[in-house]
Amino acid sequence: MNREKLIAQIRAKRSFLCVGLDPDLGKMPEYLNGDLLEFNKQIVDATAKYAIAYKPNLAFYEVQGVKGYEAFERTVQYIKTNYPDIFIIADAKRGDIGNTSKMYAQSFFETLDVDAVTVAPYMGEDSVTPFLGYNEKWVILLGLTSNKGSHDFQLIRDENGTPLFENVLRRSMQWADSSNMMYVVGATQGSMFADIRRIAPNHFLLVPGVGAQGGSLSEVAKYGMTPDCGLIVNSSRGIIHASKDNDFATVAGEKARELQEQMENLLKEHGIL
C-alpha cells in the first residue's frame, strides 16, 4: 500500500488505529480451545470498521510452533481477502546480514505479502536495505521503543551529544524516504515526539504503548501529528484481551470504537478532518 492510500484510509475511517493481534492463550475464552485463527477472525470482524491497520506480532504465533505459524499466515490471508484496504504490519523486528535479510524480505513481502515489517537497526544499512526494494512495501525501523530497556542503549549519547535513536533516524533517512520507511516510537516517550519531528517531520510513526503500557493518546497527537496525520497508533491487549469471556470480540469492537472516536476528535482538532 502506498502513502496516499494509507492517508486516504485514515481520512475515510476517521481513525489511525492499529490493532495488535498478539493473542495470549491464557486470556482467550475456553471454548476457542487455543484456536488463534478463529480468535483473530472474530477480533478482525469486530474491529475492522475502526482500524486502519493490523499488526500481528510473530512471537505470539511462533510459540505454538508450526501450528502457530500457520495461524499467522492464515490470519494475514483472512485480512487481505476480507479487508483488502487494511494495512498489515508483520511485527517481527527482523534484521540480519544482507543475504539473510533478503530472505526475510522475501518471506514477508512475497510469501506472505504483508504491507510492512518492523526491522531492528543494530546491524546497519545492509540489514535494512533488502526490505526496501519492494514497491508499496514499508520498513518500520525501531527508533525509540516503549519499553523500559529502551534507555539502555537507545539513549546513549555520542561524542556530539546525539542519542543513538537519533543517529538511527538520521542515518536511515539516507537509505529511504517517507514513502517507504516509518519509525517505531513508543507512546511512553511523549515529550520526545517533538525532537523526533524535528528530524523526521513527514515520516509516519508507528506508536505502540498506548493503553496497557501507559502512553497518552492526546500527548502523542499533540507532539507527533503532521498535516497527513503521520501516526499509526497501536493497541493490543487493551482491545483484544479487554474481555477474557465469550464476549471478547464484542468488547474488542467497543474498545476499538472508543479509541477511534478519540482519534476522530484529535484529527478534527488538528484540522485534518
Next chain:
Amino acid sequence: MNREKLIAQIRAKRSFLCVGLDPDLGKMPEYLNGDLLEFNKQIVDATAKYAIAYKPNLAFYEVQGVKGYEAFERTVQYIKTNYPDIFIIADAKRGDIGNTSKMYAQSFFETLDVDAVTVAPYMGEDSVTPFLGYNEKWVILLGLTSNKGSHDFQLIRDENGTPLFENVLRRSMQWADSSNMMYVVGATQGSMFADIRRIAPNHFLLVPGVGAQGGSLSEVAKYGMTPDCGLIVNSSRGIIHASKDNDFATVAGEKARELQEQMENLLKEHGIL
C-alpha cells in the same frame, strides 16, 4: 547444555566448528526438489563428526512459509534425536518488549528446546532477560557483527569514547555471566577480538564470517581464544553449498573436516589439547 559439556565436546571432537544450516534453494541439487529437511539431514550426517554445533538461521526457513517452518522444527528434532550432544543455536536475532520476548523465549527453549538463541540488543535489558530464565540455555547477544553495516551504529562512540558494541557487552554482563551468555563477534573484525577479550575474557564468542565473508580463522584464534577455547566459529555457505551437485553432502563433510583439522591445530598451538 551447560558450559562444561560444551567445553568437553570441543576437547573430544578437537573442533570448535559450528555449521550454519542456511540452505539456499537455488544452490541445492535438483533431485531434492527443494526439500530443506532432507538436505539438512544429509549435511548433518556428513558433518556431525567434525562439528560441535549447528546453527539454522530462521530466515532460510520462513521464506518457505509453513512448510519451511516445519522443516526447521524437524531439522532441530533430527539433530536432537540423532546427535544429542551437539549444541543447537537458533539464529533468529529476536528481541522485543518484555512480554513478547518471553513468548520468543518459550518458542525456542520450550517448544523447540534448542540450546541457544541469538538476540538483538537494541531494545535493552527487558528484551533480553526473558531468555535468561532457563537452565542450561543460552543467549547469544549481537555484539560486533560481521557485515558492512556493523559500522553504522555498533562503532558509534559515546561521550567517553566507548563504542556502542562495548557498551552492549559491558551492560549485558550485568544481566548474565559466561555460563548463559555468549556474544556474536564477526571474524571480519579480527583485531578487535583483543579489545573484546579485555572486556569479556571468559565468555564464549560465536564467530560468523569465516570463509564466505572473508574472516581468517588463525587471526580469530590468535586474538580470541581462551584457555577453555571460548570460540564457536561458524561456517555456512563454505560448507553446505561447497557443491551444488548430488555430491553436496560428501563435499560438505570434506570441507567440515578441513576446518576441523585447522581447528585441532589451533587448539594444540594454544595448549588446549
